[in-house]
Amino acid sequence: MIATESLTKSYGRKLVLRGISLQASPGKITLLVGPNGAGKSTLIKVLAGLIRPDAGRVQLNDFNVVTERVNAQRSLAYLPQSPSFHPRLTCTEVLRFYARLRGVPPDRCGLVIGLTELDDFAQVPTGALSGGTRQRLGLALLLLADAPVLLLDEPGLSLDPGWRKRLQETLHFESQHGKTVLVTTHLVAEWNNVADRCLLCRDGAIECELDPTDLPHDFDEVKSTAATLINYPPHESRPSAAL
Amino acid sequence: MNLALAPLFERGPLHAILAREFRAALINRYFQVFCALALLGGIAALVFSEDGSAVGFFILQIALYFVSLFSLLAGVSSAQGEREEWPLLFTQPVARGAYVIGKFCALSSIFGGVLLLLFLPALFTSSAATLAPLYVQTLLLAAVFIACGLVAGFFAHDRAQALIVGVSAWLFLLFGVDLVALFAARWPVMQNVPDLWVAALMFNPLDAFRIEALFALQQIPAEAANKTPLANWWIEHAGAWFAAIAIFWSGALLKIAGLRLNRWEE
Numbered sequence: 001m002i003a004t005e006s007l008t009k010s011y012g013r014k015l016v017l018r019g020i021s022l023q024a025s026p027g028k029i030t031l032l033v034g035p036n037g038a039g040k041s042t043l044i045k046v047l048a049g050l051i052r053p054d055a056g057r058v059q060l061n062d063f064n065v066v067t068e069r070v071n072a073q074r075s076l077a078y079l080p081q082s083p084s085f086h087p088r089l090t091c092t093e094v095l096r097f098y099a100r101l102r103g104v105p106p107d108r109c110g111l112v113i114g115l116t117e118l119d120d121f122a123q124v125p126t127g128a129l130s131g132g133t134r135q136r137l138g139l140a141l142l143l144l145a146d147a148p149v150l151l152l153d154e155p156g157l158s159l160d161p162g163w164r165k166r167l168q169e170t171l172h173f174e175s176q177h178g179k180t181v182l183v184t185t186h187l188v189a190e191w192n193n194v195a196d197r198c199l200l201c202r203d204g205a206i207e208c209e210l211d212p213t214d215l216p217h218d219f220d221e222v223k224s225t226a227a228t229l230i231n232y233p234p235h236e237s238r239p240s241a242a243l
Numbered sequence: 244m245n246l247a248l249a250p251l252f253e254r255g256p257l258h259a260i261l262a263r264e265f266r267a268a269l270i271n272r273y274f275q276v277f278c279a280l281a282l283l284g285g286i287a288a289l290v291f292s293e294d295g296s297a298v299g300f301f302i303l304q305i306a307l308y309f310v311s312l313f314s315l316l317a318g319v320s321s322a323q324g325e326r327e328e329w330p331l332l333f334t335q336p337v338a339r340g341a342y343v344i345g346k347f348c349a350l351s352s353i354f355g356g357v358l359l360l361l362f363l364p365a366l367f368t369s370s371a372a373t374l375a376p377l378y379v380q381t382l383l384l385a386a387v388f389i390a391c392g393l394v395a396g397f398f399a400h401d402r403a404q405a406l407i408v409g410v411s412a413w414l415f416l417l418f419g420v421d422l423v424a425l426f427a428a429r430w431p432v433m434q435n436v437p438d439l440w441v442a443a444l445m446f447n448p449l450d451a452f453r454i455e456a457l458f459a460l461q462q463i464p465a466e467a468a469n470k471t472p473l474a475n476w477w478i479e480h481a482g483a484w485f486a487a488i489a490i491f492w493s494g495a496l497l498k499i500a501g502l503r504l505n506r507w508e509e
Contacts, residue, residue: 048334050509070336078334084327088270089263100259101335141331 001026002047002149002180007056009042016042018204019056024197026148029171029181031212033188034201035219040184041081043201044153047182048078060149077147081154083138087127091118091137094126095144102145112140115170131158139167143174150174152183156190168194188215251344256337260345264321268353273320277313278357284309285364298365299377299460305361306381307453312413314354314385318392319409321346322500323402330509340501343397347389347497354385376459376482380452383489387448388413390496397503420447438473445477451488455481 002024009017016039024030032040045051046058049069058065063072085094095109113122116136121129126137135158142150150171156164172194175181184201185191191198191212198210200219210216251257268274288301325332333339362378392409399405424443427433433440444450458481477484 045330045509050330050333052508070338073334073336076334078331080330083331085331086263086267086325086328089266093263093266097259097263098331098335100262101256101337103255138331 001059001061002030002182003057003059004043004047005057007043007046007053007058009039009046009051009053016204017046017053020201020204020206021056022199022206024180024182026178026180027175028196029175029183029194031188031191031195031198032182032184032201033186033191033198033210033215033219034184034207035186038201039204040186040201041153042204044078044151044182044184048076048151049073050078075147076149076151077142077145079138079142079150079152079155081157082131083134083141085126085134085137088125090123090125091129091140092122094137095140098141098144104144104146108144108146112143115143116140132160132163135159136163139170143170148178149180150182152181154185155183156185156187164190186219188219189217191215251338251340253337253341256335256341257345257348260342261349264346264349265353267321267324268317268349271317271320271324273313273316274353274357277309277317278360280309280313281305281357281360282364285361288361289364289367292368294368296369296460298369299373299456302361302365302374302377302381303453303456303460306377306384306456307417307449310354310358310361310381310385311388311417311449312410314350314388315392315395315409315413316406317350317354318346318389318394319396319402319405320392321350322393322396323399323405326396326401329507333504333507339504339507343393343497343500343504346393347386347493350389351382351386354389355382358382358385373460377456380456380482380485383486383493384448384452387489387492387496390493390500394496394500394503397500397507416447416449420444420450437471441471441474441477445473445484446488448485448488448492451481451485454478455485 002022005021007017007020008015020039020043032043034040042051046053047060047065049065049072052066060072061075063075065072089097091113092109095112096106099106099109113119116139118133118136118140121133126134129137135156139155142152152171156167159167168191171181171183175196183191183195192215193213195212198212198215200207200210202219284302284305288298288305292298292301332342358378358381362374365374391412395409395412396405399408420443424440427443428440444454454477458478
C-alpha cells in the first residue's frame with residue numbers, strides 16, 4: 001500500500017510537487033503518466049526515500065518514509081530510470097551483494113538471473129553491458145527482494161519491444177500476487193490495457209485519472225477526450241481517510 | 244550498543260559491504276600499485292639503509308609521503324566507485340552510515356595487510372619490537388587519510404573534483420600547516436604564547452605522527468629539547484597523543500561523511 005497526502009517539494013523557487021495526494025493499492029498496477037518535467041520522477045523518488053519532501057506525508061505499508069526510512073524501505077524495491085552498478089563487478093557479484101544486503105537467500109540470485117535471461121551475462125562485468133541488459137539486471141534486482149511494493153521509474157526506455165512486453169507481463173504477474181506496483185512513464189500508449197489505474201501528473205499535481213483501457217497517445221489529447229477523465233482523487237478513496 | 248548506532252552495525256549489511264569492498268579492492272588499480280610500491284619500499288628500506296636503526300627512518304618517510312597519499316586515494320576511489328549506484332543503494336533497507344563504516348573498516352583492514360609488505364623486509368635487520376609500534380602508527384595514519392578520502396569522495400560530484408579536494412587537503416596537512424605555523428611564529432601573540440604554535444602542530448595528524456615516530460625511533464630524551472610546557476607534555480606522551488588524535492580525526496571525518504550521505508538527495 002502506498003499513500004501520500006499533500007506532498008510538496010520545491011527546488012529553490014521552483015515548485016516541483018504541489019500537494020500531491022494519491023493511493024496505490026496492493027494487487028494493482030498504478031500508472032503515473034505525464035509529460036517530461038511533470039514531477040513523476042520526483043514523486044517516485046520521494047516514495048523510495050531518495051528525496052525528502054518539504055511537507056506532507058508519505059507511507060509505505062504503515063511506515064512513514066521520512067521518519068522510518070529504513071523500515072519503509074524493507075517493503076519496497078525500486079528500479080531507477082537508468083540503473084548503474086559497480087562497473088567492474090559481474091552481474092552475479094552485484095546480485096549477491098544486494099541479496100546479502102537485504103538478507104535474501106543467495107539461491108534467489110540464480111532464480112532472477114534465469115527470469116531475466118541473464119545467464120550468458122552472469123560473469124560479465126556490468127561496465128561491459130549494453131543499456132538494455134543493464135536494465136534487465138535492474139529488473140532482476142527489483143524481483144530479487146520479493147518486496148511487497150514495486151516502484152519503477154520510466155522502465156523499459158532501454159529495452160527492446162519484446163522485453164518491454166515481458167516487463168509488463170512480469171509486473172502483471174507480481175500484482176496478481178498481491179504486490180503494489182507503481183510505474184511512471186511518458187510512453188502512455190504502450191501501457192494501454194496493462195494497468196489497473198492511470199493517474200495523469202502535470203505541473204507537479206495529479207490532474208485527473210484516466211481510463212486505463214483507453215489511454216491517449218499524446219498528453220495533448222487528454223484535453224479533447226474529456227469523456228475518459230475521472231475526477232481525481234475519488235472522494236471515497238481520499239488518502240487522508242486511509243492515513 | 245547504543246540504539247541509535249545499532250543500525251550502523253547490523254551484521255548482514257555490514258558483511259555485505261565489507262565483502263564487496265574487499266572484492267573491489269582486489270581489482271582496484273590504486274591497491275595494485277600500492278601493493279607493488281609497498282613491497283619495493285620495504286626492500287629499498289632494507290637495501291639502502293646503512294644499519295638497522297636507519298630502516299625505521301626510511302619507512303617513516305614512506306609512511307609520511309606515500310602511505311598517507313595512497314590511503315587518501317583509496318578512500319576517494321572507494322567513495323566515488325559507486326557514486327552512480329547511489330539511487331539503487333540508498334533505496335535498500337540499510338542505514339546510510341553503514342556504507343561509511345563498512346568502507347572504512349574494509350579499507351583499514353586491507354591497509355593493515357598491505358602495510359605488512361612494507362614492514363616485513365625490514366625484519367631482516369630490525370627487531371619486531373622496534374617496528375611494531377611504527378606499524379601500528381602507520382596504520383592509524385592510513386585510517387585518518389582513508390576517512391579523509393571518503394569525505395572528499397562523498398562530497399564531490401565527480402572523481403576529478405574529489406581528487407582535487409582530497410589531494411589539496413593532503414598537501415595542506417603535509418606542508419601547509421607547517422608553513423602557516425612558520426609564518427605565524429612571527430606574530431607577537433604566538434611569541435608570547437608559544438603553546439598556540441605547538442597546539443597547531445599537535446592537531447595535525449601528520450605532524451603528530453612525524454614527531455611521535457621521530458622521538459620514538461631516535462629515542463631522544465624528552466628533556467633534550469628547549470620546549471614549552473605543552474611541547475614537553477606532547478613529547479612525553481607522543482604515542483598516546485598520536486593515537487588519540489588519529490582516532491579523533493578518523494571519527495570526526497567519518498561522522499561528516501555519514502551526515503553527508505544522510506542528507507544526500509538525488
